[in-house]
Amino acid sequence: MKGEVFYAKIMLFGEYSVICDSMALTMPYSHFTGELRFTSQEEYTNYELAIDSNRHLSNYLPYLKELQEKAVLWDKLDLERFEGDIRNGLYFESNIPQGYGIGSSGALVAAIYDQYLINPNKKRKILTSMEISNLKEIFSRMESYFHGVSSGLDPLLCYIRHPLLIKNKLQIETVGIPRDKFGPNSAIFLVDTGILGKTGPLVKLFFERCKKDDFLDQVRSVFIPANNGCIENLLNGNMEPFFSQLTELSAFQFIYLPEMIPDHMKPIWEAGLQRGDFKLKLCGSGGGGFLLGISRDFNLTRKYFRQNKLELIPVFKNK
Numbered sequence: 001m002k003g004e005v006f007y008a009k010i011m012l013f014g015e016y017s018v019i020c021d022s023m024a025l026t027m028p029y030s031h032f033t034g035e036l037r038f039t040s041q042e043e044y045t046n047y048e049l050a051i052d053s054n055r056h057l058s059n060y061l062p063y064l065k066e067l068q069e070k071a072v073l074w075d076k077l078d079l080e081r082f083e084g085d086i087r088n089g090l091y092f093e094s095n096i097p098q099g100y101g102i103g104s105s106g107a108l109v110a111a112i113y114d115q116y117l118i119n120p121n122k123k124r125k126i127l128t129s130m131e132i133s134n135l136k137e138i139f140s141r142m143e144s145y146f147h148g149v150s151s152g153l154d155p156l157l158c159y160i161r162h163p164l165l166i167k168n169k170l171q172i173e174t175v176g177i178p179r180d181k182f183g184p185n186s187a188i189f190l191v192d193t194g195i196l197g198k199t200g201p202l203v204k205l206f207f208e209r210c211k212k213d214d215f216l217d218q219v220r221s222v223f224i225p226a227n228n229g230c231i232e233n234l235l236n237g238n239m240e241p242f243f244s245q246l247t248e249l250s251a252f253q254f255i256y257l258p259e260m261i262p263d264h265m266k267p268i269w270e271a272g273l274q275r276g277d278f279k280l281k282l283c284g285s286g287g288g289g290f291l292l293g294i295s296r297d298f299n300l301t302r303k304y305f306r307q308n309k310l311e312l313i314p315v316f317k318n319k
Contacts, residue, residue: 101284106154
């Protein structure tokens with residue numbers, strides 16, 4: 001099999017708030033990739049992991065069959081060929097870390113859809129906003145197997161491989177991110193918390209919190225405006241108001257979503273709120289995995305993190 005290579009994703013803004021119909025901004029991250037392959041003892045990264053991946057695909061197959069039987073996927077997949085390929089050793093060769101909030105399951109779902117879509121005319125064409133929304137709904141149903149509930153944004157981004165602006169549930173469009181507006185020595189980066197996150201329980205917790213009026217009021221009056229303000233100012237290149245809104249967003253997550261931040265990272269997160277050079281925010285559902293950081297002075301920020309025995313992974317950095 002010569003399958004497509006699919007990138008990881010980073011949701012720059014919109015984690016959790018998009019559940020309440022905020023805007024979201026997501027981008028591909030080519031540092032981590034995944035692709036469908038067949039097992040071979042002559043050519044592999046880790047044969048045992050390949051066998052384990054093959055087993056997971058086998059367990060996933062009945063779920064896809066059920067979706068197709070209920071006619072809720074809209075686009076028909078060749079699950080008979082998929083089943084035969086699984087028997088022949090199909091697996092997902094990936095270096096995208098699982099439980100780190102950067103789209104490991106999204107890349108897998110995108111790869112399966114791309115490889116087994118029966119109508120090839122629907123592949124890799126210029127998509128209208130409505131077609132993108134329909135594709136998001138298909139991916140939402142396919143990925144819900146892994147998390148209990150899924151917006152479909154991760155596999156959509158992995159499939160399209162271009163930054164996406166989600167204005168609302170029906171308006172999704174590709175955008176460009178003006179990196180040159182960030183200023184010299186600025187950066188977006190990842191920091192590894194060293195522990196795995198579990199999406200399902202944390203999303204469930206957020207839904208439970210939203211049933212309380214006082215929490216939902218804060219989401220609507222503080223969280224969503226700060227999130228949307230970050231996106232709008234970033235895309236328009238307005239960096240001073242962007243960093244102001246980013247501080248509000250980071251502070252909200254620190255105060256109202258403490259379970260999503262690993263305890264050993266809370267002092268560093270709080271330090272970022274007090275310092276002028278960087279801010280931290282969730283990357284995905286949180287609880288572990290990566291945190292996302294944005295720095296106005298990456299050299300100073302990296303020095304601070306190294307003092308705390310933490311290395312940073314740049315997503316992009318301006319000279």
